[in-house]
Amino acid sequence: MIHTEALTKKFAATLAVSQLNLHVNEGEVFGFLGPNGAGKTTTVRMLTSLIAPTEGQAVVNGFTVGKQDTEIRRTVGILTETPGMYDNLSAEYNLMIYAQLYEVKDPKAQVEKYLRMLGLWDRRFDEAGSFSKGMKQKLAIARALLHEPRLLFLDEPTAGLDPEASKLVRDFIEELRKEGRTIFLCTHNLDEADRLCDRIGVFKSRLLVVDTPAKLRTQLFGRKVVFHLRAAAEALAEAVRALPFAREVKIIDNKLLVTLDQPEEQNPQVIRCLVNAGADVQFVGELRHSLEDVYLQLVKNA
Amino acid sequence: MNKINTILRKEWAEVFKNRMVLFTVAFMPLLFTALPLIILYSMRGTSLADASNEIPQQITGFCPNNLSGGECMQVYLVSNFMLMFMMMPLVIPVTIAAYSIVGEKTTRSLEPLLATPITTFELLAGKSLAAAIPGIVATLIGFVIFAIGAAIMVSNPLLLAALLDARWLIAVGVAGPLMAFASTLLCLMVSARVNDPRVAEQISMVVIVPLLGLFFGQLSGFIVLNRQVILILSAGLAAADAALAYFAVRIFQREVILTRWK
Ligand SMILES: Nc1ncnc2c1ncn2[C@@H]1O[C@H](COP(=O)(O)OP(=O)(O)OP(=O)(O)O)[C@@H](O)[C@H]1O
Numbered sequence: 001m002i003h004t005e006a007l008t009k010k011f012a013a014t015l016a017v018s019q020l021n022l023h024v025n026e027g028e029v030f031g032f033l034g035p036n037g038a039g040k041t042t043t044v045r046m047l048t049s050l051i052a053p054t055e056g057q058a059v060v061n062g063f064t065v066g067k068q069d070t071e072i073r074r075t076v077g078i079l080t081e082t083p084g085m086y087d088n089l090s091a092e093y094n095l096m097i098y099a100q101l102y103e104v105k106d107p108k109a110q111v112e113k114y115l116r117m118l119g120l121w122d123r124r125f126d127e128a129g130s131f132s133k134g135m136k137q138k139l140a141i142a143r144a145l146l147h148e149p150r151l152l153f154l155d156e157p158t159a160g161l162d163p164e165a166s167k168l169v170r171d172f173i174e175e176l177r178k179e180g181r182t183i184f185l186c187t188h189n190l191d192e193a194d195r196l197c198d199r200i201g202v203f204k205s206r207l208l209v210v211d212t213p214a215k216l217r218t219q220l221f222g223r224k225v226v227f228h229l230r231a232a233a234e235a236l237a238e239a240v241r242a243l244p245f246a247r248e249v250k251i252i253d254n255k256l257l258v259t260l261d262q263p264e265e266q267n268p269q270v271i272r273c274l275v276n277a278g279a280d281v282q283f284v285g286e287l288r289h290s291l292e293d294v295y296l297q298l299v300k301n302a
Numbered sequence: 303m304n305k306i307n308t309i310l311r312k313e314w315a316e317v318f319k320n321r322m323v324l325f326t327v328a329f330m331p332l333l334f335t336a337l338p339l340i341i342l343y344s345m346r347g348t349s350l351a352d353a354s355n356e357i358p359q360q361i362t363g364f365c366p367n368n369l370s371g372g373e374c375m376q377v378y379l380v381s382n383f384m385l386m387f388m389m390m391p392l393v394i395p396v397t398i399a400a401y402s403i404v405g406e407k408t409t410r411s412l413e414p415l416l417a418t419p420i421t422t423f424e425l426l427a428g429k430s431l432a433a434a435i436p437g438i439v440a441t442l443i444g445f446v447i448f449a450i451g452a453a454i455m456v457s458n459p460l461l462l463a464a465l466l467d468a469r470w471l472i473a474v475g476v477a478g479p480l481m482a483f484a485s486t487l488l489c490l491m492v493s494a495r496v497n498d499p500r501v502a503e504q505i506s507m508v509v510i511v512p513l514l515g516l517f518f519g520q521l522s523g524f525i526v527l528n529r530q531v532i533l534i535l536s537a538g539l540a541a542a543d544a545a546l547a548y549f550a551v552r553i554f555q556r557e558v559i560l561t562r563w564k
């Protein structure tokens with residue numbers, strides 16, 4: 001769906017996007033994570049043929065950026081960073097304009113479909129300018145979907161929304177995924193990325209890593225298992241350290257923190273070892289690193 | 303074609319929500335319809351009594367010699383208003399056209415708009431029609447009202463013929479609209495380049511003023527607008543419009559317009 005090679009964008013002095021090699025598969029939700037000014041919006045603009053790359057190539061929906069720009073614009077949907085509605089026109093009219101510009105076959109029906117789906121139908125005659133931030137955002141999402149694009153770019157869809165509105169938008173993205181659409185999701189919200197995305201690319205001018213959220217965690221930190229003991233002792237830790245596969249063993253209070261590559265296989269052996277050494281094992285649990293830890297680690301090093 | 307229409311309607315829906323804009327568009331034509339009619343009305347009947355030698359040569363040379371001096375004066379005064387009719391479409395679109403692109407920059411609606419499959423030509427065509435048509439229509443309505451009023455008030459058919467001479471019909475019906483498009487396209491180009499709506503209007507006015515100089519040239523007798531001059535002017539304007547349209551599309555670099563903004 002999206003394929004880029006050495007995609008680069010320079011603005012006068014700033015190198016906004018450098019040598020981006022990316023492949024986004026059909027039907028996946030791809031999270032594009034990065035700090036402010038990382039170049040996320042710039043990347044989206046290049047991939048939607050709004051601005052031209054300085055160097056490199058990109059193929060979007062089978063069309064080449066810079067050569068088949070109109071085809072790209074026709075076939076992708078984009079939620080821009082700012083909704084940019086015509087504030088003194090009604091919500092419905094705003095969408096009608098775009099339905100016509102996107103050459104939608106039955107504009108009225110499509111507009112109604114998405115206004116209803118996003119809960120804005122009752123407010124359709126109100127001026128877009130009278131909408132709250134969240135409502136404007138929903139209206140902008142509706143606008144991006146009118147022509148039923150298979151590939152959708154969402155630039156920070158939940159930025160500035162309250163938890164309830166964010167959840168609604170997230171659920172909506174989930175729905176879109178179920179319909180088999182490909183979604184390129186720019187976000188700062190790590191929790192959101194973790195929950196929604198099949199794969200995540202962490203980006204800061206250049207691509208730092210790409211992987212599934214789960215793999216990103218293990219790659220960076222390994223997987224840690226916590227063994228809660230009635231009484232932890234250095235001798236028990238020593239016993240576990242003697243196991244060839246234990247990567248790191250630490251004692252914190254009465255807990256034994258063990259880093260393992262394959263806990264599914266190795267946990268029983270650790271427990272047996274502990275029991276043999278005379279420990280009372282109360283609970284065993286996996287210590288999950290939040291994606292935030294991963295992200296901060298990556299961005300700090302970049 | 304449909305997209306041009308979409309943009310056109312959208313512009314009007316937005317622009318005419320603002321009653322002040324409607325007023326700006328309608329006010330000038332109404333004023334310049336009323337003034338020549340008032341002149342004709344107040345000078346009614348004085349025509350026969352006047353002696354031609356009281357009227358400067360400059361003015362009597364201006365009209366057919368079978369009219370009396372007073373009638374000549376009327377023709378002279380009214381022709382200056384005809385010129386205004388021709389020039390009005392130059393000024394009226396400025397408010398709408400100057401705002402049209404930079405306005406969308408400030409409200410950030412330009413980015414989603416440029417993300418649609420609309421071509422630059424369609425976008426600019428929609429926007430220039432939206433800015434030019436109201437001025438043209440308002441002016442033509444004003445002119446028709448003036449013509450009807452003159453026909454009612456003026457009893458001498460020769461005077462009426464001189465007042466509604468073919469050159470003025472060409473001036474108001476052809477040169478005027480062509481000027482409206484020239485002015486609109488210039489303002490659109492300005493609007494695409496600047497980042498502040500107020501600046502856009504200021505610069506646009508500066509561009510339009512030299513064209514208004516033509517009017518004052520006529521007033522002081524430097525340029526005499528006879529039928530030939532108006533036809534040549536119209537041909538020149540048509541060529542200028544074509545060139546301006548070409549350049550407007552050429553220099554409308556979507557990316558630059560979108561990103562210079564930041
Ligand atoms: N039009 C522009 N002109 C000059 N520099 C620009 C322009 N647009 C973006 N940049 C620069 O490019 C870099 C990337 O900006 P971009 O908006 O793509 O970041 P982002 O990842 O979307 O950030 P945020 O999370 O704040 O939205 C920044 O350093 C920015 O200053």
Ligand SMILES: [Mg+2]
Nearest residue numbers: 040041042081
């Ligand atoms: Mg951004």
